[in-house]
Amino acid sequence: MRRAMTLLLLLAVSGCTGPVRSFGVYESKAANTARKTASAVATAELAVQVATRDRTFGRTAAQTLAEAARDAGDTQGIFDAIQPPDRRSDQLRSQLDDLLQPAVSTLEDLRTAARRGDVESMARIAAPLEKLAGELQDFDEAHR
Amino acid sequence: MQAAGRVLDAGLKLLDRQLIDSQGMLAGKVDDLELTPSQDDPQRLYVTAILAGPGALAGRLGGRLGHLLERTANRLRDSPQDRPARVPFGVVKQLNSAVDLWVAKEELETDRLEQWARQTIIAKLPGAGDAPQ
Amino acid sequence: MKNLVQVALGVLTAIGGFVDIGDLVASTATGARFGLALAWVLAVGTIGIIIFAEMAGRVAAISGRPVFDLVRERLGAGMGLANLLASFFITLLTLAAEIGGVALAIELATSVNYLLWVPLVAIVIWVVVWRLPFETMDNTFGLVGLALVVFLLAIWRLHPDWHGLAHSALHPTVPQGEGHPTYWYFAIALLGSAMSPYEVFFFSSGAVEQRWTRQDLIINRTNVLIGFPLGALLALALMFTAAIVLQPQGVDPTHLSQTVLPVSLAFGKLGLALAIIGIFACTFGAALETCLSCGYTVAQYFGWQWGKFVKPTQAPRFHVVVLLSLLAGTLLVLTTIDPIQLTEYSIVLAAAALPLTYLPVLLVANDRDYMGDKANSGVSNLLASLYLVLLLVVSVATIPLLIVTKAGG
DSSP states (O other), rough: HHHHHHHHHHHHHHHHBOOOOOOHHHHHHHHHHHHHHHHHHHHHHHHHHHHHTTOOHHHHHHHHHHHHHHHHHHHHHHHSSBBBSHHHHHHHHHHHHHHHHHHHHHHHHHHHHOOOOOHHHHHHTTTHHHHHOOOHHHHHHHHH | OOOOOOOHHHHTTTTTTTTEEEEEOHHHHHHEEEEEEEEOTTTEEEEEEEESSSSHHHHOOOHHHHHHHHHHHHHHHHSSSOOOEEEEEEEOOOOOSSEEEEEOOOGGGHHHHHHHHHTTGGGGGTTTTTTOO | OOHHHHHHHHHHHHHTTTTOOOHHHHHHHHHHHHHTTTTTHHHHHHHHHHHHHHHHHHHHHHSSSOHHHHHHHHHHHHHHHHHHHHHHHHHHHHHHHHHHHHHHHHHHOOOOOHHHHHHHHHHHHHHHHHHHEEEEEHHHHHHGGGGHHHHHHHHHHHHHOOOHHHHHHHHOOOOOTOOOOHHHHHHHHHHHHTOOOOHHHHHHHHHHHHHHHGGGGHHHHHHIIIIIIHHHHHHHHEEEEEEIIIHHHHOOOOOOOHTHHHHHHHHHHHHHHHHHHHHHHHHHHHHHHHHHHHHHHHHHHOOOOOTSSGGGSSSHHHHHHHHHHHHHHHHHHTOOOOOHHHHHHHHHHHHHHHHHHHHHHHHTTTHHHGGGGGOHHHHHHHHHHHHHHHHHHHHHHHHHHHHTTTTTT
């Protein structure tokens, strides 16, 4: 229910659920998406860092990772709901999706591991995150 | 009640002032004034009473907001009267930064909403009558 | 004349009670996105609230009446009502945000959904407002709020680049990737969080609750001149830690869990516990303050008996308003609106309404009828007037910037 409401609110604010008029606008939305996802990924990285070093409570780590996973999922959902206006945008979309998909699924795996208190797996699952964050940030900068 | 006959700028010195009763408790504000023409000279008006309460304020504010205020207040009072609560000027002891009264607020008409709130809600909650530390 | 312990208590309470959910969100978000480029706004806001809180406290001590009580006399019934409606609405929004903040703090510790905590939090808030004596309530949550000092200590533990930080604070620039309109939007939000209207209502009414007299003018000055800057230091610490840890990683904090990450890194579980306790205490304390302020503003406009210094049966309408406001705030949070977003809206709207709150303070503090020889000096008036001009500019710029930046997104 809350996810739906947040999604609705975010959609209303972003002002766009249908097609976007130009590549320029689509590009900036894509960049924004990359930036937000990079933030969630970086949050997860930090959370895993403190969890594996036993510098946080299990429940707090679980909460942090759950929120990061939710943010990434919501951001991806909003972006995917926007219809690309042209071919170039289409290509941009698949480029970004190649980054979003692994980000979202890794974060979801981390959320599950944290819920189970499985700290050992967390470091392993989080391994690709650093590279992903960098790629997302590069994407953001390139298309801002 | 003697006609005090003091001339003052009612707008600045009287309206919207705080009413304070004989116990030092707050008893509302001067929302409006009741003016009565003098016996000898109908051109002269005396302030014969202070009007207090949402009804009186509504009258002064006018417009839809005033109307709303008035209807809410009338609904909450148990008395069917439509006129605003009246504080006769005779009970006014002193006019300084606030308006000091000779009587306790319970004796005033303006206390009706307060009594309603007390009876229907507050008195039913535990500890309502406990003195503050 | 109160003794030294009481003075110290007042100062400590002022420090621990300074930060609320608005400061938390604004300072952390600003630090993460702009580093220390907006630290100067915190300084400006703190000086502003110091000037006006001192005035409000002085008014209460000399005249025995809080500022809002006198708004109607000064501005007239119509303007006073407009002021009341705006102030009440914003204070109610802030109350909802604080309730959300308390629930989020508990969620952070327990991982149990914050919505489940909201009704319990509301009930406890009401019980505390109903039963606890004013000073006990004020002091307890103010003192526990001092736990936030862990953020200040964390700065050292994180071994920051001091030169870089100092440079960024003293030579503010808009970072790459952020626009100028967004910079100013965040500046306004930060100012709104530092100078929140309810703080004036509460401080002013609180002075009457505690029966301040002429003798307490010194306490007033001490609390304000020592307590507030040190309290602002805690808010600044939030900005610092976000700038040191979150900004380099590109983290844009939209959850409390991100706010406390720097403390986890610096001090581990102990620090985290203190941070969560501190956040709980300061948001809970602010919830109490906003809840009472909803009652204060309405009761003081209509001239009803108000306050915790009388028996509840002697101020029934006041307590009814307090109860209804708490209910309304709780229901607003239960609509599942994001509490952090709600906080952002409350501080931005507060910024837009600042002149409404602060102009009456200046007017009343100059009134010799009430203030006698303690009316404002020429210097105070000059400073306060300059601030009012600033607040008017801020007020006018708020809504356009909100629209242009899409709420800082």
